[in-house]
Amino acid sequence: MSQSAEKAGRKSGFFARLKAGLAKTAQGLSDSIGAIITGRTLDRAMLDQLEEALISADLGLATAEELVEALAKQKLGREVSDEEVRGALAGEIARILLPVARPLALDPANKPHVILVAGVNGTGKTTTIGKLAHQMRAEGRSVMLVAGDTFRAAAVEQLKIWGQRADCAVIARAETGADAAGLAFDAFAEAKAKGTEVLIIDTAGRLQNKAHLMDELKKIDRVLKKLDPSAPHTRLLVLDATTGQNAHNQVEVFKEAVKIDGLVMTKLDGTAKGGVVVALAKRFGLPIVAIGVGEAIDDLRPFEAEAFSRALLGLS
């Protein structure tokens, strides 16, 4: 995103910013729904088309069907306007998303509050950690980052740069292939000793169908409990908005491995609709603690159900 667009975004506040981020997203969906509903009587054929429009926003078949059925109950056979149909759909979606729009909660009783960040390769874990650290520093908290991705080339360097940007310490080991769990343990001990308020642990990207990599993640989760049975206090799963229905498997398997406490959805500044979160919210009810809307340090936003749903349907 260009500098000027970024500045404009910052000035005009969250809703405008979110809308800008989702504008391209919404355009496609609203175009297709606009084309479908042109002030006629809402009939089955039109409902089918509406369902397809939702499917192409990655909501998935089951959720799309359900939403359209809800709409049919209210409006089948009635004269409907474009606005009205979109409003009703957005309302349904917001109803589903409202319970999961919950920001990250830090418990000051935890010293430090340990956040473990996991996810599939390239979804935006490291970047999101940089952004989160920046937010927390701005709130005046002390933050320490742990370079738990000891596998990928230059992953440590990448996190160190984010640490500089966010002005916080980064704990890392020089050798690649170092034991991530051991590192996390040591960093936790160090953060405890120093009285650091938040400890954020980066992990290597892993596909959820690789059992040995999931075991490694479980091990990190486990060793932290040796120092504090309630740690890690928050386990975040980072999802990429461009991902389609595989997000279901991702949440299911990561959740099974380490009991995920919250989701972050990144890359919502593209045209990907991220509609899969609607289905995820219904199925798992996990909080969506933040969304990523760009590569810059302040491109992390709270997830707001109402705004997200309306923006998704091209409504202001």
Added chain:
Amino acid sequence: MFDSLTNRLNAAFERLTRRGALSEADVTEGLREVRVALLEADVALSVVKDFVAQVKEKAIGAEVLRSVTPGQQIIKLVHDHLVEMLGEDESEFELAVEPPAVILMAGLQGSGKTTTSAKLALRLLRQRKSRCLLASLDTRRPAAMEQLAVLGKQAGIDVLPIVAGQNAIAIAKRAHETARLEGYDVVILDTAGRLHVDEELMDEVAAVHAATRPAETLLVADALTGQDAVNVARQFKARLPVTGIVLTRIDGDGRGGAALSMRAVTGCPIKLIGVGEKLDALEAFHPAGIASRILGMGDIVSLVEKAQATVDHKEAERLAAKVQKGAFDLDDLAKQIQQMKKMGGMDGLMGLLPGVGKVKKQLAAAKVDDSMLARQLAIIQSMTKAERRNPKVLNGSRRRRIASGSGTTIQEVNRLLKQFQQMSDMVKKVGKMGMKGMLRGLPAGALPPGFPRGGLS
């Protein structure tokens, strides 16, 4: 969560016992299920619609063969059409230009460009003896250049030295010039991730293209991509003369519908697939394999290939000879487990097999997974040579020592030895029954996953 298309279609056609030509009603019924399957596999809606219409045309009036059900018949039609649409097998690279041939890598953030650049250089070196120069044009992502430098070092490929402050176009020109002067065959340009709607950055990559006239321009995309795949592919194609697509993370359990979406809207061949994070995890694209996967039928072609590529045939023969003599020992079992791991572990293999859902559940119930393989291996490795040759000497205290040495429990050690005992009993019978008969006779759970099955090795 997803039912395989085969199951769906069979259910849809259960009522249909009638034979003869497929009627329009049969086809419409069946294609509804096909549409569902394709959508669940993340094929973009517009592409699904075209696809279904084309298959419908082919299917109506087609004879139902005596030996198959109408459901199977439609699957075959769908599968064949899918393969056709996915395009040619193993499209080769057009590098027959005056060297150095430039390969430009582009795509969304995090799609796998940098990793694939290094993999590709290694592949070209191994397959064509091409001398490659890698260059990172990513001036934006933190440590992107270091990442490529590290990967180059791991792969033994030269990487253009970093010059601070240069922009992407300047680096591209320097890379091209360096490659020309120093006699490289190929120069691979890794670019920063960019959104297809980011005008500024799309202009930048177009300018890089204009400045270096690449022989190949590859769009690197994540196989897990959903409906947005069509937008991404279309818009990259509109701004860059894309010559091929690389799909990464095929080693995941995504259904890979993006392959069809991207191929359909760009007409560009899928040239390569990324199947892991390691540098040799780049493979040729086989449409039949991806077609089966999209349809939820498992990737039999790939499985067979993988087995051929990784199973050490000499080793297999040696083992067969031992089995013949009834002299199968724990060392042999360890080798089997290692072989299994080399083939991608349980998950790697299971992902390729048809009907995995059910088998996976059974395996999960029996706690058969990669960590079990690793633990079994650890147990065997904690034995002395003599113990491995003759497990009969393993008394309680030895078993305890092995359990603690391998970080497992005595129960696990016992279980492994029991399995081994059952196996060696079977092995002794092998002369009479033959391998296949023996495997069929094994009690459930007695066979460790690494043991060779008739069809595989």
